[in-house]
Amino acid sequence: xxxxxxxxxxxxxxxxxxxxxxxxxxxxxxxxxxxxxxxxxxxxxxxxxxxxxxxxxxxxxxxxxxxxxxxxxxxxxxxxxxxxxxxxxxxxxxxxxxxxxxxxxxxxxxxxxxxx
Amino acid sequence: xxxxxxxxxxxxxxxxxxxxxxxxxxxxxxxxxxxxxxxxxxxxxxxxxxxxxxxxxxxxxxxxxxxxxxxxxxxxxxxxxxxxxxxxxxxxxxxxxxxxxxxxxxxxxx
Numbered sequence: 085x086x087x088x089x090x091x092x093x094x095x096x097x098x099x100x101x102x103x104x105x106x107x108x109x110x111x112x113x114x115x116x117x118x119x120x121x122x123x124x125x126x127x128x129x130x131x132x133x134x135x136x137x138x139x140x141x142x143x144x145x146x147x148x149x150x151x152x153x154x155x156x157x158x159x160x161x162x163x164x165x166x167x168x169x170x171x172x173x174x175x176x177x178x179x180x181x182x183x184x185x186x187x188x189x190x191x192x193x194x195x196x197x198x199x200x
Numbered sequence: 201x202x203x204x205x206x207x208x209x210x211x212x213x214x215x216x217x218x219x220x221x222x223x224x225x226x227x228x229x230x231x232x233x234x235x236x237x238x239x240x241x242x243x244x245x246x247x248x249x250x251x252x253x254x255x256x257x258x259x260x261x262x263x264x265x266x267x268x269x270x271x272x273x274x275x276x277x278x279x280x281x282x283x284x285x286x287x288x289x290x291x292x293x294x295x296x297x298x299x300x301x302x303x304x305x306x307x308x309x310x
Contacts, residue, residue, distance in 0.1 A: 117298070188245050194241070
């Protein structure tokens with residue numbers, strides 16, 4: 085089945101520790117995204133990548149880092165510089181943008197990160 | 201920047217019709233999306249509008265007016281399982297980025 089796989093489902097971080105959230109897609113999508121969702125809030129963009137070996141900061145990139153070495157994979161590292169990392173993290177992907185194309189963004193099941 | 205507004209919460213009765221509004225201000229508009237999100241789960245795609253008018257898909261319809269920066273999602277024959285948050289999102293053509301509203305939590309009561 086095609087889709088987006090995020091792991092782990094739940095993750096706990098100790099103070100001062102870096103943690104990495106995995107996101108893999110087999111939809112052959114060029115673009116991938118990371119969002120953060122806080123309780124009762126909408127989605128805020130952390131980083132996005134339109135193509136392999138290229139990525140851009142979103143609205144709340146501080147304290148996070150990403151890599152895009154393969155088309156299928158877009159891991160997110162939450163660094164110790166992110167002082168309030170507790171949130172629900174969602175990975176998404178979409179095909180390359182074309183004018184008036186539906187180009188739906190599909191989401192993984194999410195990773196819930198908590199601080200110990 | 202982008203500015204997307206939706207009501208925070210709405211309540212409706214099973215079997216009724218509810219309309220969830222979304223207003224937006226954006227540059228490089230290239231489509232408006234509605235997603236449904238149940239608590240603790242990922243958003244799932246509901247509908248897409250890029251041209252003005254109404255798009256209908258079963259019990260769900262979505263309307264867009266680009267000149268007014270306005271969209272609504274219409275849910276008919278409400279069911280208890282429709283209790284969820286509904287997210288309005290606008291796509292920016294220049295960067296293939298999606299901007300999300302804060303979501304409208306819909307409570308369906310018997």
